[in-house]
Amino acid sequence: MSVAQATTPYNQMEAGGPAGLAQQCLYYMLLMREVEDRIERKLYRQGKVLGGVYVGRGQEAIPVGTALLAEPEDVILPSHRDMAALLIRGVPARNIFAQYMGRMGGLTRGRDGNMHMGDLNLNIISIISALAAIVPVATGVALGLRYQGRKGVAFSYFGDGATSRGDWHEGVNFATVQKLPVLYVCNNNQYAYSTPLNLQMACANVADKAPAYNMPAEIVDGNDVLAVLAATRRGLAHARSGQGPYMLECKTFRMTGHSAHDAAHYVPKSLFDEWGKLDPIIRLEAKMIENGWAAQSAIDELHAGVLKEVDEAVAWAEKSPYPDPSSLLDDVYETI
Ligand SMILES: Cc1ncc(C[n+]2csc(CCOP(=O)(O)OP(=O)(O)O)c2C)c(N)n1
Ligand SMILES: [Mg+2]
Numbered sequence: 001m002s003v004a005q006a007t008t009p010y011n012q013m014e015a016g017g018p019a020g021l022a023q024q025c026l027y028y029m030l031l032m033r034e035v036e037d038r039i040e041r042k043l044y045r046q047g048k049v050l051g052g053v054y055v056g057r058g059q060e061a062i063p064v065g066t067a068l069l070a071e072p073e074d075v076i077l078p079s080h081r082d083m084a085a086l087l088i089r090g091v092p093a094r095n096i097f098a099q100y101m102g103r104m105g106g107l108t109r110g111r112d113g114n115m116h117m118g119d120l121n122l123n124i125i126s127i128i129s130a131l132a133a134i135v136p137v138a139t140g141v142a143l144g145l146r147y148q149g150r151k152g153v154a155f156s157y158f159g160d161g162a163t164s165r166g167d168w169h170e171g172v173n174f175a176t177v178q179k180l181p182v183l184y185v186c187n188n189n190q191y192a193y194s195t196p197l198n199l200q201m202a203c204a205n206v207a208d209k210a211p212a213y214n215m216p217a218e219i220v221d222g223n224d225v226l227a228v229l230a231a232t233r234r235g236l237a238h239a240r241s242g243q244g245p246y247m248l249e250c251k252t253f254r255m256t257g258h259s260a261h262d263a264a265h266y267v268p269k270s271l272f273d274e275w276g277k278l279d280p281i282i283r284l285e286a287k288m289i290e291n292g293w294a295a296q297s298a299i300d301e302l303h304a305g306v307l308k309e310v311d312e313a314v315a316w317a318e319k320s321p322y323p324d325p326s327s328l329l330d331d332v333y334e335t336i
Helices: 003-007 010-015 018-043 061-067 083-089 093-100 136-148 168-178 207-213 225-240 269-276 281-289 296-319
Strands: 074-078 154-160 184-187 216-220 246-251
Touching: 003 184, 010 184, 018 061, 018 083, 018 093, 018 207, 018 225, 018 281, 018 296, 061 074, 061 246, 074 136, 083 093, 083 225, 093 296, 136 154, 136 168, 136 184, 136 246, 136 281, 168 207, 184 225, 207 216, 207 246, 207 281, 225 246
Parallel strands: 074 154, 154 184, 184 246, 216 246
Antiparallel strands: none
């Protein structure tokens, strides 16, 4: 499989049946895992990454199971652990590597060495670093789509911690009052940096906050990509039919520190062991074999293909030049 298939329309995936869909899911989960591993465990340690590194190890099923169902007119607002959403949308891995290494081939053409990247041609809005600030932006995007008579849905991604910020509540409130087409996707990975869930919110679930806004919400097994896909279908049917936003709370676990510079000594080791057994990639592979959707040899081939693709992407990015210092202010201020 190649990146060219990144934009395989959803209806064509359906034609491939459950086996084809599962294969797409596995490919993107493997690609996200390998791209992030390469950034966090190699390039960062080699001193080649210019910014911080935040990965979604163990959480890949969430961006994959949601973004695979996005239509081209939908607008994606990923958070910092949703790398697959960019890949699925058609951002090549090589440009992501170049971004992290501050090269011209990156999405910000060397102006950021981090995950602050988007591409308006692909309807991807860049993350805002201030936690939850992007949530009212998603509401604004949905309002804009409505004003323009376009039928897209805004996909708004965030973590559990973001839902304790004021911006989150403002964004959700306005979207529900206006019945705007937003799919809210929460990755509840049990931690916000070093703060466990019970120390940053008094309710047991993020979904418990939705009734205050009269918004439907469901709790999803965030480590089961097929469950995420099924819940996304329900959420999108709701949002596309003009009934307003819908929220998915995907329960998962952050299988790393908060970032590459955080060893997460504050997380009990038993939690890593427990959640490691629920790895979304291992679970999908087992299901594919069990249902006869793929032979082990085909799965091995997919792994090898992803490794090769990532090797080539890194090599391309390492050859991409750094920006010329004289271009520092280009594209920073609008010129009239
Ligand atoms: C307003 C604000 N406060 C603090 C931070 C630093 N910060 C970045 S991510 C993060 C934790 C986010 O937790 P959560 O929303 O659960 O997302 P996760 O990282 O777990 O995916 C914090 C505290 C920030 N970026 N913005
Ligand atoms: Mg969190």
